[in-house]
Amino acid sequence: MRELTSPSAVREIIRAHGFKVRKALGQNFLMDANIIEKIIQSAHLTDRDLVFEIGPGLGALTRRLARSAGTVIAIELDVNLLPILQETLADFPNARVVHGDALKVDFDRLAREQTGGAFGQQGKRYKLVANLPYYITTPILMHLLTGGFNLERLVVMIQKEVADRLQASPGGKDYGSLSVAVQYYTVPEMVARVPKTVFYPAPDVDSAVIRLTRREVPPVKVTSEELFFKVVRAAFGQRRKTLLNSLTGSGLADRETWLEVLAEAGIEPARRGETLSLQEFAHLANVFHLRVHS
Numbered sequence: 537m538r539e540l541t542s543p544s545a546v547r548e549i550i551r552a553h554g555f556k557v558r559k560a561l562g563q564n565f566l567m568d569a570n571i572i573e574k575i576i577q578s579a580h581l582t583d584r585d586l587v588f589e590i591g592p593g594l595g596a597l598t599r600r601l602a603r604s605a606g607t608v609i610a611i612e613l614d615v616n617l618l619p620i621l622q623e624t625l626a627d628f629p630n631a632r633v634v635h636g637d638a639l640k641v642d643f644d645r646l647a648r649e650q651t652g653g654a655f656g657q658q659g660k661r662y663k664l665v666a667n668l669p670y671y672i673t674t675p676i677l678m679h680l681l682t683g684g685f686n687l688e689r690l691v692v693m694i695q696k697e698v699a700d701r702l703q704a705s706p707g708g709k710d711y712g713s714l715s716v717a718v719q720y721y722t723v724p725e726m727v728a729r730v731p732k733t734v735f736y737p738a739p740d741v742d743s744a745v746i747r748l749t750r751r752e753v754p755p756v757k758v759t760s761e762e763l764f765f766k767v768v769r770a771a772f773g774q775r776r777k778t779l780l781n782s783l784t785g786s787g788l789a790d791r792e793t794w795l796e797v798l799a800e801a802g803i804e805p806a807r808r809g810e811t812l813s814l815q816e817f818a819h820l821a822n823v824f825h826l827r828v829h830s
Contacts, residue, residue, distance in 0.1 A: 541568060543567065546567050547736070555616060561613060564736070565736050571734055571745070576604055578691050581601070581605045583606045586654075586663070587664065588664045589608060589609070589665055592633065593617065593667070599627075601631070601665060602631040611633075611638045613636065643683070647659070647662055647686070657685075663690070665692070670695055677714070681717060688749075689748065689750065691727065691746075694743065697710075702724045706810065713772045720756070725747045755814060758818050764817065767788070767817065771809030771817070773809075779803070780806070782809055789824070789828070797823050800823050800827075
């Protein structure tokens with residue numbers, strides 16, 4: 537099987553199957569062998585690993601994953617890509633394709649089913665490596681991080697602007713609720729910046745590969761994760777407003793309560809949400825939790 541790392545190879549297999557690229561599904565197929573190799577190296581794969589892939593497309597990355605990992609489970613939404621993947625992955629019996637919507641997948645359950653219980657919630661941890669469809673980047677990241685799955689590491693290709701948000705520090709324009717969530721659950725590291733020219737068809741924006749290593753424990757202690765993230769979302773809900781006005785507008789509590797909570801937490805009400813650190817958000821949420829449960 538010819539490697540799918542050139543425009544001619546990609547066009548050839550698309551034409552052979554009469555496949556129509558669907559922009560609505562974020563189908564931009566990576567065809568650069570060097571970028572694929574950087575992705576593989578950053579995942580630190582061994583032949584004992586289970587690796588999930590979301591949106592395998594034509595199978596270029598999947599083939600390389602199957603050479604390094606013990607088992608690869610690729611989740612593909614587009615039924616029209618299944619016959620192409622059957623062809624491109626024919627030489628890799630350790631690569632399995634599951635037709636489904638990754639946003640609805642219970643990864644622990646699927647890992648357990650596909651490995652006879654060796655991986656999953658009660659088994660070993662697994663990895664996820666993917667060129668994520670850009671139209672679901674944020675929802676799929678939140679599903680993976682907040683789902684309680686037994687993930688060890690994620691290496692994902694995403695829009696560069698989103699990658700910048702994942703690593704952003706307080707005070708900058710890129711810092712937001714996604715930054716807080718990702719940094720609460722993982723340690724984000726930029727692996728590579730990727731120009732749009734290495735995809736077929738080319739997307740409208742440049743991309744980046746980022747590695748998210750799951751933390752054993754979060755960097756801050758919160759009394760309630762649910763309330764913590766409600767406070768974070770509320771603080772960023774209206775970025776141009778002060779922290780006090782954003783929190784009040786969230787409906788979680790009235791203005792007087794928030795004034796008292798902010799005073800007790802030692803946080804100036806006139807600050808904006810994007811200036812608060814992870815530690816300050818945790819302290820604010822914990823003080824608020826005490827107030828609403830006292």
